[in-house]
Amino acid sequence: MDNITIKMLAKELNLSTAAISKALRDSHEISTPTKQRVQELASRLNYIPNAYAGSLRIRKSKTIAVVLPEVADSFFSQAINGIEAIAEERGYHVLIYLTHENFSREEAILKDFQSGRVDGVLMSLTAETASYKHINDLSSRNIPLVFFDRVCEEANTAKITTNDLESSYKATQHLVDCGCRNIALLSISDCLSISNKRKEGYEKALADNRVPQGPLNIFCGNDPAKNVAALKTILQKKDRPDGVIASVEKLTTDVYLACKELGLSIPGDMKVVSFSNLSSASILNPSLTTVTQPAYEMGKTAAIILFKSLEKKNFVLHDECLTLPSELIVRGSTVAGK
Amino acid sequence: MDNITIKMLAKELNLSTAAISKALRDSHEISTPTKQRVQELASRLNYIPNAYAGSLRIRKSKTIAVVLPEVADSFFSQAINGIEAIAEERGYHVLIYLTHENFSREEAILKDFQSGRVDGVLMSLTAETASYKHINDLSSRNIPLVFFDRVCEEANTAKITTNDLESSYKATQHLVDCGCRNIALLSISDCLSISNKRKEGYEKALADNRVPQGPLNIFCGNDPAKNVAALKTILQKKDRPDGVIASVEKLTTDVYLACKELGLSIPGDMKVVSFSNLSSASILNPSLTTVTQPAYEMGKTAAIILFKSLEKKNFVLHDECLTLPSELIVRGSTVAGK
DNA sequence: GTGAAAGCGCTAACAC
């Protein structure tokens, strides 16, 4: 069965394609009876306009792209939910691209967007991203870009973040209050501004409390086995940490396993806070103290701002930088019995 | 900055657009020196072909759609990873659509695909889906569709599943072996074939062991608070279950919380098995016995089959029904100390 | 109120 086109409707009704087009868009140039005839036939034949013919004319695709490091992560999957909710509402389509933390993949993806495939982009940077040419190239093609969470500070556009510095400060302060004196910070990057913010908050809290800095810049990668091994090495040292802040959700399992394998009890021997949106945080062994980010809201907000810039000309994306608060939820990995 | 088009390149080089087009696609009709001139200019001006102009001509969009109930679920997010890996490799783009278990949303999404927006579709059904007209409508437009996990048995196309019946049987048998005599099955649907298969496996195992059937068809929804409340009601009865199979990952947290609130110990008072791909299963309290599905592989396989049908004409999708095995991983929620 | 025609950017027959 061939697809129905405007041309076919035109032939069927002895009208021009122009008339059909106008009738379908309910133009006032077309008489009511004609409109009715056209619309009746269109719905009877189940006419669906070709998605790309219109895009080619109009130079709008009603499509946005979401560029993410990964999906198998509660933060990002919840953010997608927020984005999708708004896109659906506006009748937009969502293309998804995963960088797997790979910078050259990120470059290639953004480059493709110069093809006019998408009207706008929502993005969270790779842990490796340290140069911004690909981002500026996209901007120079007038394709609006909104960052969320892992933002590019250098880019002159909208950024939706959470209060990384403050929440990291709070998390560190909480560990100090729980008696920790040797607190490690597990990171995945020394490029990302969110990593740096979290580090700053951590350092500030330590300084304010006159607690010496613990093992820092423990960079963890994508291989859980390696992470566990690296953690075990650190945890077997004499001056091992008595507290740890995992700045990424997926490191939680690695920390728990390393402790388990070494027979270290949480929170007795070691206290743990994670930046995490895991819905199972409360049923972990022990339940996990988290810094929980407003993932859904961040995705939603980023999408709303992107659509604003898509809908209004002269909308200045640069002015739209929002910070939504995260929440420290104290559970059993820092306070026994919680 | 305006986008570079073939026309502009043609003018610049005093060639026809056809020559440019051929040169860029490295056609043998074009002389080597001309090709070089064209390619040099194209890369110097950073020419990127318009994504939709070609699609309109060729009637191929190099885009597939993935239609899912949700993303915030380990199974589906891992499946997306598998799909994306293959799509990336083939240079395809991936549109993502979430049904949120809503049938009319599913209908609307599939209907839109008749616009030629996508070349093919990968899909997991809604828990509500009980009629198939929208699926047949899509097939009649010759848009290949491959189901994975939540397949439509009635559809005459490829289906990638896991061995739901067997793994449910195994899970049930395991609970029986652990001493359970009153086993509940938590489901989210009575339409889905995977739900029915899991129910069959459960019933068969009970029958084979001459264990009476426990509370069945406890349908859980999207509201965790309601699920917990419903579970608590059941668990407070005199003849409360001593074992439960959660047929969906997200119900795990609800079961654990319900037990916690009632002071029931797992696995002492109550044993739990979940169909789950949670990477944190091993660090739950207690660690969770799971039926773990080959999520990544299922996504990947579904994508591979879809691309086969996209690339070869006369490829019979119907013949491509694969079943990948799930694995029962015994942990502490059924065997103390594990 | 309706139609003819141009053109979005690209490709593919078919000339030459």
Add this chain to the structure above:
DNA sequence: GTGTTAGCGCTTTCAC
């Protein structure tokens, strides 16, 4: 080996 031309399906002047 290169150019001309005719569309893909749609919208949008501009005539009538």
